Amino acid sequence: DSGVTQTPKHLITATGQRVTLRCSPRSGDLSVYWYQQSLDQGLQFLIQYYNGEERAKGNILERFSAQQFPDLHSELNLSSLELGDSALYFCASSAQGAENTIYFGEGSWLTVV
Amino acid sequence: AQSVTQLDSHVSVSEGTPVLLRCNYSSSYSPSLFWYVQHPNKGLQLLLKYTSAATLVKGINGFEAEFKKSETSFHLTKPSAHMSDAAEYFCVVNNAGNMLTFGGGTRLMVKP
Numbered sequence: 541d542s543g544v545t546q547t548p549k550h551l552i553t554a555t556g557q558r559v560t561l562r563c564s565p566r567s568g569d570l571s572v573y574w575y576q577q578s579l580d581q582g583l584q585f586l587i588q589y590y591n592g593e594e595r596a597k598g599n600i601l602e603r604f605s606a607q608q609f610p611d612l613h614s615e616l617n618l619s620s621l622e623l624g625d626s627a628l629y630f631c632a633s634s635a636q637g638a639e640n641t642i643y644f645g646e647g648s649w650l651t652v653v
Numbered sequence: 654a655q656s657v658t659q660l661d662s663h664v665s666v667s668e669g670t671p672v673l674l675r676c677n678y679s680s681s682y683s684p685s686l687f688w689y690v691q692h693p694n695k696g697l698q699l700l701l702k703y704t705s706a707a708t709l710v711k712g713i714n715g716f717e718a719e720f721k722k723s724e725t726s727f728h729l730t731k732p733s734a735h736m737s738d739a740a741e742y743f744c745v746v747n748n749a750g751n752m753l754t755f756g757g758g759t760r761l762m763v764k765p
């Protein structure tokens with residue numbers, strides 16, 4: 541158990557809908573990351589937050605947004621969903637410092653039908 | 654920019670035989686390198702990491718990896734495969750600011 545908690549574990553929704561994925565980082569970790577794992581793109585970095593502030597952006601679509609709250613949990617919002625958004629979305633967290641290990645949650649499986 | 658290439662998309666070994674999963678990286682500076690494992694329908698678990706200390710890194714479950722700067726390689730090895738090692742393995746480089754770049758993954762199959 542990495543200590544990173546993600547909900548829901550599985551989600552099925554229709555095209556055009558909006559969903560929110562939730563992540564609780566390990567206790568004390570200030571950094572939260574979101575990654576997308578799909579069959580055609582592999583594992584891709586989406587976005588990073590540090591103590592509530594956006595720190596880095598990767599290949600995140602404009603239809604997607606994220607935020608980190610004062611209690612350090614994070615949410616990834618996916619809107620106007622398309623079939624191609626079906627993927628496993630990972631949240632990860634790390635302590636302060638660039639060399640610290642990044643710990644991953646078990647992911648949220650999103651299926652868009 | 655950093656990049657990672659896993660040279661084999663699939664590796665098949667017999668139980669009890671050695672495992673070698675190959676990884677090459679490119680980086681403009683001394684990187685931090687990791688191996689993560691993903692079992693079916695599970696999250697990513699850290700196997701080991703290299704952060705410019707000893708070049709031979711020991712990880713969990715008997716895995717180890719050797720950082721070779723001259724060859725820009727970070728291959729993962731295990732002396733004797735177990736059935737429970739069957740999974741997907743990812744070689745990962747840590748870019749500045751903890752942005753991870755993942756290799757394409759190697760699926761390890763272990764035959765009885």
